[in-house]
Amino acid sequence: MRRLSTQEQNFKQVFADLLAFETVSDPELLKTVDQIIADVRLYGDAHVLKLTQQFDRHPAHQFSDLEVSQQQLKAAFDDLDKDVRAALEMAAVRIRAFHEAQKQDGWTYVDALGNTLGQKVTPLDRVGIYVPGGLASYPSSVLMNAVPAHVAGVQEIIMVVPAPNGELNPLVLAAAYLAGVHRVFTIGGAQAVAALAYGTETIPQVDKITGPGNRFVAAAKRAVFGQVGIDMIAGPSEILVYAEGVNNAKWLAMDVLSQAEHDTVAQAIFITPDEQLLNAVAEAVEIHLANLPKADIARTSIKNRGALVLVKDRTEAIELINQVAPEHLELCLDDAEAMSHQIRHAGAIFMGRYTPEAIGDYCAGPNHVLPTSGTARFSSPLGVYDFQKRSSLIMCSQDGVKSLAKTADILAQQENLDAHARSARYRYL
Amino acid sequence: MRRLSTQEQNFKQVFADLLAFETVSDPELLKTVDQIIADVRLYGDAHVLKLTQQFDRHPAHQFSDLEVSQQQLKAAFDDLDKDVRAALEMAAVRIRAFHEAQKQDGWTYVDALGNTLGQKVTPLDRVGIYVPGGLASYPSSVLMNAVPAHVAGVQEIIMVVPAPNGELNPLVLAAAYLAGVHRVFTIGGAQAVAALAYGTETIPQVDKITGPGNRFVAAAKRAVFGQVGIDMIAGPSEILVYAEGVNNAKWLAMDVLSQAEHDTVAQAIFITPDEQLLNAVAEAVEIHLANLPKADIARTSIKNRGALVLVKDRTEAIELINQVAPEHLELCLDDAEAMSHQIRHAGAIFMGRYTPEAIGDYCAGPNHVLPTSGTARFSSPLGVYDFQKRSSLIMCSQDGVKSLAKTADILAQQENLDAHARSARYRYL
Known part of the structure; x- marks a missing residue:
């Protein structure tokens, strides 16, 4: 794994280059997406069905074949293995509890002149949740998107999830049932985003679309922004692990790899002022990689975008962390909480040696949809606040x-x- | 002024057509904007200066001529007419008081297992505020953008405002002084947005850009979204006035015209179940128009996009209001507050007969940057929360x-x- 030290002369430039990641905007892709949106607006269900047959090789004959009934969702849930069901239920309960704490209420006050001023908070009427299909079809993402909407009081939650060859992950359907999703359509891509943004004969127009997707989905979300709300344009996943003092190098190395295994362009950075620990983590990463199912992905990610960074002290580390504004930040040291007060930008901060990032992905409670690529400088985890909006009150x-x-x-x-x-x-x- | 009644057979269609407003995305404009952004990233200050000389006919010789010093801001403030200064100060104090109430704090809790979970709230480091130049250069907009950023705790507020022919509205500079803006550059257009988003030798890169602008500015904001945060893509201003019972038709008509005078594509809608009041307002609009300085603009706005709508009852009115999701909503009736509980979507709600929308534009306290074109379905007034972001905490x-x-x-x-x-x-x- 690449090693850097802040003592090197060209460190600043090397580190900046390491962080740089720009999704090139492809004019051809934008043209394709614009055309799909225009056609869905014009031809509605028929065009969505046609593209779903074409791109997803979905065996549907008519549009109604693309809707999954509540009975099917319930059946998927009922069929779950006992342990998996318990795990999913525990995750849902904890995610709900955390998000309940996020819910915002309105307020009013009367000024010295006798005028009433305030802020009213209301849920969005209807939202669309995009869940990727195929390999990256994660039940946890269903919970993370649908539960906050449900807690906010959204009346209708519409989920779209592409089903390549008509195949669906039953766990995704079970999660939709558990999270209180109202309707599910097995569609995806720019056509699903367009259908949600503008409505078709069957799919109701929503007010906001959340959830990650491929570059067609990202481009379509950007294009319909304004017509509907969107959450964010997600980039590759990242972790930054900072460790100090007594630590188990094997644990730290696995935490680093837990992001690297996501994607060849994911970014995993380990920072420490302790050269011995840095060596031990480097070694443990190699040992883990030798028997990790997704070793190829993780190895590429680490080769291209990973780094072990030796810093002089904690102060230097804090500077680097605030520069990175990481999606996930682990602070593995004794006084992690004290250090967290100096962190200005991060999606989620995992404190102490018993808080691996992976529990945040599933069941700690906070959302796993987090700002990536340094956008934690100006944006927040997905939350109940994304499904509520405010109106000013003046009387x-x-x-x-x-x-x-x-x-x-x-x-x-x-x-x-x-x-x-x-x-x-x-x-x- | 166009009259509609919900009793007409084709009302739904006519009303939907009246609301429809779509900014056509112009591929030529997008290409121009993309090129400007690419060139500003490549050539920095030099290109911004060149475009400012070219588009704004600004007499600057070097880039430093484009920065307005704090001394100049203070001088503009000190030179204000006494009454204007007092008015601006009162507005700033009230806007600050309302936005202080909006400020969010972090929280943590310990779960039954002994794990700590929470949400940390931090201000953005640095933001850019776009203030339109020329005719639409409003000191009130400076306060409405800069005060919430200041209240949030943003360390550096950079304002850009184009100065056609090098000329600036001194009131805009005075407002910048009063609101605590840290640096002011007299640049505008897509080049200003690009400079803020990516930084140049002189202009520091910001984390978010807020404030309205022309279609070049809107397109540039959409293009840099993701690189930085943006507030929203603003559409034309709107008002929806609902009145019932004893009302002064002259007042209501002037409230309607106060939006119509903004822009030929602004939208002013008056709704009532009282046909006599509807007639009286129609008449008063014509009388006012006869001696309004901006009568031409207001007349065009009303002709193209205005309407007087007769409804059967309040229930029908509430349905229409929630369909429109108006930027500004006036409820001119006795129990306005009770009615407001049934309004799901509106940027700001002005209640009672003594709450004209115009006071919200300047000094009531709430923000005047509000969601337009029905986007109140999913978005909120500009607020302190736009200049804060959250990090999840897990220990x-x-x-x-x-x-x-x-x-x-x-x-x-x-x-x-x-x-x-x-x-x-x-x-x-």
Whole structure:
């Protein structure tokens, strides 16, 4: 695994290059996606069915074949192995508990003039959840997207999941049942995003689309943004592990590999001021790789984007962490909590030696949909707040409005907005 | 002014057509914007200067001529007319007070197993505020963008405002001073957005860009979304006024016109179950238009996109309002607050007869940057929360992690993520 040290002369440049990751926007892909969206708007169900038959080789004959009934969802849940079912249920309960704590309420206050001001919080009416199909079809992602929507009070949660050759992961359906998804369609790609954004004869138009997908899905989400809300454009997964003091190198190495096994472009970085520990982790990574089912993916990820970084001290590490703004951050040291106060940017912070990132992916409670590629600088984990929105409330009293109206009158005149000024003036003159 | 009644047979279609507004995406414009962004990334300051000289006819000779010093901001503030200064100060104080109430704090809790879970809230490091230049250069917009960022704790607020022919509205500079803007550059268009998103030799790279602009600015914001955060893609302004019972038709008509005067594509809709009031408002609109400075704009707006809608009752009105999801909603009736509980979607709700929308534009306290074109279905007013972001916190105890790790182990195996499973297993076996 690549080794870097902040003491090297060109460290800053090398480290910046390591972090750089840009999804090239492909004009051909954008054209294809725009065309798909236009055609779905024009031809509705028929076009979605046609593309699903074509791209997913789905054996459906009519559009109704693409909907999965609640009975089918329940059957998938009932058929689960006992241990898997218990695990999924525990995950759902914990995710729900954490997200309940996130729920926001409205508030009002009365100002000194007697005017009432406030903020009303309401759930979105209807949302669409995109769940990738095939290999990357994860039941945990269903819970992580649907539970926050459910907690927010969304009345209708529509899930789309492509079913290549008509095949579906039953665990994904079971998770949909458990999470309270209202309708499920086995469609995917840009056509699914377009159908959710604009509605078809069968698929109701939603207000927001969340969930990750391939580059067609990402491009389609960007294109329909504004027509509907979207969560974020997800990049490859990342982990940054910082360790200090007594640590088990085998554990740390496996934590690093747990991101690397996701994707050849995933990024796993290990930082420590302890050169011995760095050596031990490097060695443990190689040992683990020798018998990891996804060793090929992990090896490529680590070769291309991974690094072991030796720092002078914790202060230097904090600087690097804030520069990276990692999706997942593990702080494996005694006073992890104290260190966390100095972290300005991270999707999720896993503190102490008994908090592997993997438990956050499934059942710790917080969401596993997190800002990637440094976007933790300005964005947040997926949460209940993504399925709620706010309206401002203003109610002036007959007396209380007077000084406000006078102020508005003066400022509106400065902006040459005469109707504004006169509308205000009526209330105080 | 166009009249509609829900009793007409084709009302639904006519009303839907009235609301329809789609900004056509122009491939030529997108190409131009992409090129500008690429060139600003490549050539930095030099290219921004060149485009500013070219598009804004700015007389600057070197890039440093494009920065406005804090001394200049202060001078603009000190030179204000006494009444205008007092009005601007009152607005800033009230906007700050409302937004302080919006500020979010982090939280943690300990679960039954002894694990700590929580959410950390941190401000963005640095943000860019786009303020339109020329005619639509509004000091109120400076306050509405900069004050929430300041309240959130953003360390560096960079404002860009184009100065056609090098000319600036001194009130905009005064507002920047009052709101605590840290640096001001007189640049605009896609080049300003690109400079903020990627940074140049002089302009620091920001984490988020907020504020409205023309279609070049909107296209550039969409293009850099992901590289930085953006607030929203703003559409034309709208108002929906609902009135019932005793009302002053002149007031209502002026409230309607206060949106219509903004823009020929602004939308002003008046709804009532009272036909006499509808007639009176129609008449008052015409009378006002006869001596309104911006009558031409308002008349075009009303002709193209305005309507007076007669409904059967309040229930029907509520349905229409939730369909429109208006940016601004006035409820001019006795029990406005009770009615507001049934409104699911609106940017801001102005309640009662003494709460004209115009005071919300300047000094009521809530933000005047609001979701337009029905996007209140899924988005919120600009707020302190736009300048804060969250990180999840997870800290397991040595005992508390055991059952979580076991659950993660089981689910990770189902997802064929072996390194995840093994990383979890280390913590409980």
